[in-house]
Amino acid sequence: MKLSAPVHQLKRKSKRLARDENIPLHQALDRTARAEGFDAWSLLVAKMAAASPAGKLFGGLAPGDLVLLAARPGHGKTLMGLELAVEAMRSGHRSVFFSLEYTEKDVQDCFRAIGVEWPRFDGLFTFDGSDAISADHMIERLGTAPRGTLAVVDYLQLLDQRRENPDLAVQVRALKAFARDKGLIIVFISQIDRSYDPASRPLPDLRDVRLPNPLDLKLFDKGCFLNDGEFRFQAVN
Structure with a gap:
């Protein structure tokens, strides 16, 4: 149907x-x-x-991957991030959701929206809504995480919003090295620039990622771009 x-x-x-x-x-x-x-x-x-792209996307990820998950507001990127977390947990891995925007209740509502009850994954899922979220904070929180843990960061453009945090590029490089060393998968939810016009291209791509501060997007291994229920999954390098 x-x-x-x-x-x-x-x-x-x-x-x-x-x-x-x-x-x-x-x-x-x-x-x-x-x-x-x-x-x-x-x-x-x-x-x-069965038709969700999350299962297919998760199947294309490997320990050490840095993933960009990008869409305009309201096109399901946060739900997709949580669906990836669920796929990881169904495979027996831990998942951590770092958010500078969502509350724990917001995340619980999102779980219900994708048909998943939070207690089902008791012990496998962690929510972190600290105002201090940065690369250093995440590296500390994930220091004992087992190989294969999937972390979702909500969202990329907020990481260097606090003046005391390092530049975005410095943080992403640190997380890339950490993910590869520990065998983790880190998924960054990302905004798309307002200039993107779906009338000219049905799906955004790397050119459309909003970057208020400089960042080499080739630091990411893979990217997933969403728009109106459609998606594109691609290798970045």
Whole structure:
């Protein structure tokens, strides 16, 4: 069954419904699912999971990879990041979600939106919403992480926003060396520049990554670019 809109857009619709009618998000999600022909949101998500690019993308990642996950706002990049975390945990690996934007409750809501219950992965998933997130902070937190751990960073452009943090390029180089040494996978959620026009190209690419400060994007091993439910996965180097 084809949905009337991509899952990330249906989730936004549900959040508006929950706010407008003052009902719990899970009730709004279920109401949206019924409008799409499913009895519950969990059934809609389960049906769409087979078509999700997260499984394919995760299968193309290897320990030591630095990954760029980029899209315009509202096109599902955060959900994709969490879906990758879920794929890692289903494979028996740990996942860590570092965010300078989301709260723990926001992340719990995102898990529900992709049809996953947070307690299911008790002991495998860690959320870190510290204001001190930087390369040094993440390296310290991941110092004892086992090989194969997948870390999601939300998001790239905020890492050097604090004046006391090193330049973005310095931080990314440090994390690249750390990931390779420890055998970790680090996924950076990234913004796309406002100048990107989907009318000229259906999917953004490296040229469209928003860089308020200099950064050599060849530091990344792989990239995934999203727009309107479509995606492109490519090697950067």
